[in-house]
Amino acid sequence: MGNVESFVKDLDSQQWRLPKQAPxxxxxGYEPELxxxxxxxPDLALFYMSQIGVLRWVVEIGRIDIATEVSMLSSHVAMPRxxxxxxxxxxxxxxxxxxxxxxxxxxxxxxxxxxxxxxYDWTEQYYGAExxxxxxxxxxxxxAVDLRLYVDSDHAGEKLTRRSRTGWLIYxxxxxxxxxxxxxxxxxxxxFGAEFCAMKSGIEALRGICYKLRMMGVPLTGPSYIxxxxxxxxxxxxxxxxxLKKKSCSVAYHFCREAVAxxxxxxxxxxxxxxxxxxxxxxxxGNKRRMLVRSILFDIYx
Numbered sequence: 118m119g120n121v122e123s124f125v126k127d128l129d130s131q132q133w134r135l136p137k138q139a140p141x142x143x144x145x146g147y148e149p150e151l152x153x154x155x156x157x158x159p160d161l162a163l164f165y166m167s168q169i170g171v172l173r174w175v176v177e178i179g180r181i182d183i184a185t186e187v188s189m190l191s192s193h194v195a196m197p198r199x200x201x202x203x204x205x206x207x208x209x210x211x212x213x214x215x216x217x218x219x220x221x222x223x224x225x226x227x228x229x230x231x232x233x234x235x236x237y238d239w240t241e242q243y244y245g246a247e248x249x250x251x252x253x254x255x256x257x258x259x260x261a262v263d264l265r266l267y268v269d270s271d272h273a274g275e276k277l278t279r280r281s282r283t284g285w286l287i288y289x290x291x292x293x294x295x296x297x298x299x300x301x302x303x304x305x306x307x308x309f310g311a312e313f314c315a316m317k318s319g320i321e322a323l324r325g326i327c328y329k330l331r332m333m334g335v336p337l338t339g340p341s342y343i344x345x346x347x348x349x350x351x352x353x354x355x356x357x358x359x360x361l362k363k364k365s366c367s368v369a370y371h372f373c374r375e376a377v378a379x380x381x382x383x384x385x386x387x388x389x390x391x392x393x394x395x396x397x398x399x400x401x402x403g404n405k406r407r408m409l410v411r412s413i414l415f416d417i418y419x
């Protein structure tokens with residue numbers, strides 16, 4: 118933070134400065150992909166690129182609350198504009214104002230209502246589907262752990278290309294151990310398709326973590342638990358009789374359903390307002406942002 122403030126001070130310009138108040142990471146309504154302000158001079162563009170690198174590390178070490186904003190600004194390092202630099206300085210001002218954040222690693226077991234995760238017979242749809250447990254895994258010892266995945270997608274959130282953004286959070290017990298916020302590589306024409314692509318990405322990451330835990334001899338309590346806020350996607354992953362009507366979603370659709378069929382994971386619906394993965398899919402403001410950030414970071418708004 119000191120380097121940023123010193124650089125801005127040395128510029129001796131009224132245009133570039135850290136805002137005194139930054140309750141949110143972005144100014145209300147700012148959309149980086151639609152920014153048409155002049156391109157930055159080479160020295161300022163180099164500074165922008167270096168500070169994007171700093172912010173990416175800030176996110177990696179625990180500031181999940183700015184993951185989406187940093188991801189959006191990172192998409193413009195090749196040709197940053199003046200508005201992008203202003204937004205970057207606003208993010209740093211927000212970090213300065215909310216510097217007392219802590220990512221708590223809680224080892225206690227989460228309270229999971231098993232009634233929300235219904236198990237069905239998938240034999241007819243995916244006969245012989247079994248979780249690929251490594252045969253050379255060591256004997257599992259110690260207390261078993263729970264894994265949970267919160268997943269979400271912002272359908273066509275980027276105004277320029279209409280690509281959606283995938284966001285997910287993975288918890289071991291009550292500790293957040295992995296997160297993701299990235300623009301999808303394809304344009305999905307429906308919310309259903311965007312949400313299924315996001316769930317597929319989350320399950321792939323979850324499968325990798327399960328493999329690592331098993332190879333380290335860490336036992337799992339059972340299937341992983343997936344929480345999503347799109348009812349159509351949850352119904353299609355919970356109920357064998359559901360059918361696919363959108364051919365373009367078939368890969369993600371069958372990937373997720375097969376994971377449920379082999380009881381590698383189970384899905385349930387969660388209201389959008391309670392889904393912390395929402396922070397990783399779109400820029401939030403006000404009370405909704407504060408509530409979700411408080412569910413992840415400790416003491417950030419106190």
